[in-house]
Amino acid sequence: MWGRTARRRCPRGLRRGREALLVLLALLALAGLGSVLRARHGAGARAADPGPPRTPRLGRREPVLPRPPVPANALGARGEAVRLQLQGEELRLQEESVRLHQINIYLSDRISLHRRLPERWNPLCKEKKYDYDNLPRTSVIIAFYNEAWSTLLRTVYSVLETSPDILLEEVILVDDYSDREHLKERLANELSxxxxxxxxxxxxxxxLVRARLLGASAARGDVLTFLDCHCECHEGWLEPLLQRIHEEESAVVCPVIDVIDWNTFEYLGNSGEPQIGGFDWRLVFTWHTVPERERIRMRSPVDVIxxxxxxxxLFAVSKKYFEYLGSYDxxxxVWGGENLEFSFRIWQCGGVLETHPCSHVGHVFPKQAPYSRNKALANSVRAAEVWMDEFKELYYHRNPHARLEPFGDVTERKQLRAKLQCKDFKWFLETVYPELHVPEDRPGFFGMLQNxxxxxxxxxxxxxxxxQIVGHQVILYVCHGMGHNQFFEYTSQKEIRYNTHQPEGCIAVEAGMDILIMHLCEETAPENQKFILQEDGSLFHEQSKKCVQAARKESSDSFVPLLRDCTNSDHQKWFFKERML
Structure with missing residues (x-):
């Protein structure tokens, strides 16, 4: 029903049902029109029975819980940065909390669980009106594993103190087998x-994936709203998400994710235009500015993006549509890669993925992942194998070790793709993400550039x-065959592209210099970025008329590529090698 043939505004199955309902209502209206008019004008007929009065939906438009007052001078009370001047045992405890959680929990424990974030949304968002009685109700699902007490509870209270009672069905916390004592009986008592x-x-x-599915399977709401376990919700965050899904059931809608600093707990919300999500060819998520084509499509600055x-x-999705799409893989x-897999599936299978500028949620981004991501590679391989078609080779070229990674059986996921009649990845690149440069990766012209x-x-x-990939010098280092920082592509435009990351870099030579510096690639390669890889292996820089030579760095044991007058030296001969033998 929401597959390839689904229309933009309404899935076909639902559309037919609504059309039939409209026809039925029209017939009933015609049949009763005379009696209604007579009743209104006292035309001698008995007044029509008005029927039972409409029962308003249970619940209040106010939040589920009132926010208790927090003194204005309390630490971080309005989302401002806090820097404690500590020494001795207190400093040791703070450092230990960061080591354990990768978040300054020592400070978090001293900030109110009920603090109010400052307004960081477009002022037009305040003017939006909502039909609360007709919006779907949501189950908010928060999975956690060994989370700190204060960040977890602040997340829960934040949801309860900003979500209208009439719209919040429940908050479901899923404990993914935590072993820390404060998350056992003490947590159960607090939540009860x-x-x-x-x-x-x-x-x-x-x-994360299966823990979230555990929560989703128990959810009673019409909409599933997933949050992380160290979030704080901005006022008015929930209504825009539910309104959009009420309008378009096949929309998956994300809030604007505002940064909460892991060390100072400063709320760094931004009322300007949010960024959108992308990825690079390592299948790493990236942020990007909104493209001009999308700005043209938007009807106002607070339209969905x-x-x-x-x-x-962090996202909301109709429970029925989530199940139709095959939920999570x-x-x-554990976690890592599931966000890209789900994004590809949404778009390729007839849905739409959006960010709503009027929904803001603060998120504490830890200093680094507090537990292992060693399964993220296998997760990314699963996404590539199921959804990327021939373009998965671009991923494998930049991640040679991924070819050897066990990733399990994806037969059922490929069957799901066929069942839903999902579009191919070429369509995704051309229609959804045309801003992403697709590498040529011509045989013999990509991989390690070896001397x-x-x-x-x-x-x-x-x-x-x-x-910040530009402005640094290219060096020479022992070949490792792992791709990433040693992956380069020689293009038909005579560029040497460093294109494992986004945005892509191109090697350049600045005026009067002999070193190789990374610049951003341009739509048309400038002269200082053009090299000719000749048949004998020499790498000729067109603008300077010199060749690239492997040379020892002055006063060092390291080596760098430098421009030198062309000779027949093997130190000026280069060749691409795709992988280590």
Missing amino acids: GLPKVRLIRANKREG RSPTMAGG TGME QGLKDYCFDYNPPDEN
């Missing part, structure tokens, strides 16, 4: 006194900040 909150415990460690992918943990372990004279040394680029 809260309205609409249920606690479900897994019998073994399931991982289509996004190629979702960040992961239960073959995925012939300096055995076992390859081009290497590893910027100190992965989010």
Whole structure:
């Protein structure tokens, strides 16, 4: 019903049902029109029976729980940064809390569980009106594993203190087999006194995907809203999500994810235009500005924004549509990669993935993952095998070790794709994410760029900040065959592209310099980015008329590629090698 033939506004099965209902209502209206008019004008006929009065939906528009007052001078009371001046034992305890949770829990424990975030949304969002009686009700599902007390409870209270009672069916906490004492009887006792909150415990460690499915299977709401276990909800966060799903049942809608600093707990919300999700060819999630084509489509600054992918943990979806789409891939372990797999499936199988500018949720991004992500690679391989068709080779070229990763049986997921008549990945790239450059990866022109004279040394680029890839020097390092920082592609435009990341980098030579520097690639390659890889292996820079040579760095034992006058030296000969033998 929501497959390839689904229309934009309404799935076919639901559309037919609504059309039939409209026809029936029209016939009933015609049949009763005369008696209704006579009743209104006192035309001698007995007044029509008005029937029983409509029963308003139970629940209030106010939040489930009132927010208790928090003193204005309390730590972080309005989302401002807090920096404790600690020493001795207190400093040790703070550092220990960061080591254990990758979040400054020592500080979190001293911030109110009921603090109010400052307004960080477009002012137009305040003008939106909602038909509360007709919006679907939601189950909010929060899976956790060994989460700290204060961040978990602050998440729960934040939901209860910002969600209209009439719209919140329940909050379901799923304990993914935690072993910390505060999450056992103490947590159960705390939650037992809260309205609409249920606690479900897994019998073994399931991982994020299956823990969430455990919550979804028990949910009673029409809509499933998934949150992470260290979030804080902005006022008015829930209504826009439910309104959009009420309008379009095949829409999966994400809130704007605002950063809460892991160390200071500062709320870094932004009322400007949110970013959308993408990915690079390592299948790593990336953030991007909204493309101009999407701005043209939007009817206002607070209209929903289509996004190629979702960040992961925070989204709302019709429960029926979630089940129709095949919920989560239960073959995925722990966490990592499930967000891209679900994003591909939504789009390719007839749905739409959106971000709503009027729904904001703060999220504490830990200093680093607090537990192992060693299953993320296998999860990404499952996504590539099921959804990416021939484009999965671009992923494997940049992750050679992924070809060897056991990923389980994906037969059922491929059958699901066939059953739902999902579109191919080429359609996704051309229609949903045309901004993503698709590499050529011509045989013999991608992989490790290895020097012939300096055995076992390859081009290497590893910027100190992965989010700022330009401006650093390309070096030579021992070839490792793992892709990533040693993966380059020579294109038909004469570029040497570093395209495992987004945005992509192109090797350039700046005026008067002899070193190789990374610049951003451009639609048309500038002259200082053009190289000719000649048949004898020499790498000729067109603008300077010099060749790239492997040379020892001054006062160092390391090596770098430099521009030199062209000779027949093996140190000026280069060849691409796809993988280590």
